[in-house]
Amino acid sequence: xxxxxxxxxxxxxxxxxxxxxxxxxxxxxxxxxxxxxxxxxxxxxxxxxxxxxxxxxxxxxxxxxxxxxxxxxxxxxxxxxxxxxxxxxxxxxxxxxxxxxxxxxxxxxxxxxxxxxx
Amino acid sequence: xxxxxxxxxxxxxxxxxxxxxxxxxxxxxxxxxxxxxxxxxxxxxxxxxxxxxxxxxxxxxxxxxxxxxxxxxxxxxxxxxxxxxxxxxxxxxxxxxxxxxxxxxxx
Numbered sequence: 475x476x477x478x479x480x481x482x483x484x485x486x487x488x489x490x491x492x493x494x495x496x497x498x499x500x501x502x503x504x505x506x507x508x509x510x511x512x513x514x515x516x517x518x519x520x521x522x523x524x525x526x527x528x529x530x531x532x533x534x535x536x537x538x539x540x541x542x543x544x545x546x547x548x549x550x551x552x553x554x555x556x557x558x559x560x561x562x563x564x565x566x567x568x569x570x571x572x573x574x575x576x577x578x579x580x581x582x583x584x585x586x587x588x589x590x591x592x
Numbered sequence: 593x594x595x596x597x598x599x600x601x602x603x604x605x606x607x608x609x610x611x612x613x614x615x616x617x618x619x620x621x622x623x624x625x626x627x628x629x630x631x632x633x634x635x636x637x638x639x640x641x642x643x644x645x646x647x648x649x650x651x652x653x654x655x656x657x658x659x660x661x662x663x664x665x666x667x668x669x670x671x672x673x674x675x676x677x678x679x680x681x682x683x684x685x686x687x688x689x690x691x692x693x694x695x696x697x698x699x
Binding site for chain 1: 608624626628634635636637638641645647648679681683684685686687688689690691692694
């Protein structure tokens with residue numbers, strides 16, 4: 475059974491940093507692209523970043539480019555999102571999804587809430 | 593960036609009814625179109641990929657059609673557990689983009 479478990483969310487001040495993690499089980503992690511999708515409170519879904527299976531190919535939404543970095547450790551079956559220079563508009567539930575930059579998302583984690591506020 | 597537009601925004605329907613949700617892309621996306629269902633407080637769940645292929649475990653009452661720029665999701669007979677928000681998603685181009693969602697409400 476595929477499971478994706480996010481962690482690392484919390485309250486951070488504007489300008490601060492957070493690193494999100496997504497632990498994956500139930501599939502051969504290294505052979506699949508992965509993505510981070512966020513949902514602001516009461517809003518729709520926004521794909522913020524995606525990465526290929528080997529980690530060599532990364533993509534970012536314009537709203538986060540230069541501030542967020544996606545990475546993966548295939549030896550630990552874990553996906554990461556390093557978020558720097560956080561802004562109030564980055565406040566959202568962040569979901570980890572199985573599927574890369576040009577794939578459908580066939581499994582989603584339960585999400586982790588990031589709140590950027592002073 | 594490809595803009596995905598869903599209609600209607602909200603649909604009030606009764607259990608047992610047949611419903612059709614629409615999704616339009618601002619550029620052609622071939623058949624690289626998925627539908628996701630999201631219930632309050634839950635993560636989205638994949639229903640349909642490749643515009644018309646049901647994901648694992650999805651009941652046959654859900655069906656998808658279309659290609660290019662016009663797509664539909666049909667639920668043949670609404671069950672109580674189907675009242676949720678439905679999002680279309682194109683994955684033909686980066687950034688992947690979602691529609692704003694269609695909310696199915698109980699009439």
